[in-house]
Amino acid sequence: MSENKQIRDVFDAIADPTRRRLIQLLSEKAEIPLHELTVQFPMGRTAVSKHLTILKEAGLVLDRKVGRETRFRLNASPLREIQDWVAFYSKFWSKNMLRLGQLLEEEEE
Structure with missing residues (x-):
């Protein structure tokens, strides 16, 4: 699991509707692989990854590698x-x- 230090403002992180939708999706399951998140949006994997990075920088998302797959989970405390x-x-x-x-x-x- 990666260490996520809060370097981005939480208000900034949730300002975007895509990121709010990501938070919602992550709140519904314990963990979700990137490919499962990507199919929920009309954008590519890279764009979804950029949104997840912003959420990670705000401490709202944690990730871990499982083999070649990255799985994400919500950290709602921020x-x-x-x-x-x-x-x-x-x-x-x-x-x-x-x-x-x-x-x-x-x-x-």
Whole structure:
């Protein structure tokens, strides 16, 4: 298994729809070989590999060689940063929607 140090921003890594789809596919199985991932996209193996490299640089994907085949798996722990960021704004919007609701009720009275 290769060591994947986070050298790319997680937000940058998930910004692309292809990479988000790769994360989804990897979340559905313990491990997936590159050739199985490649058939899921209208692009070649090299393009899929480039997307996987970006995900690896963000620490979201781990890989290992099995013979001549490379298998990939999801490392979801870096997604915690995104979850925390979204949770902050979720609280922000909940508070603002509550305030808006109160203001609308006051105007109706």
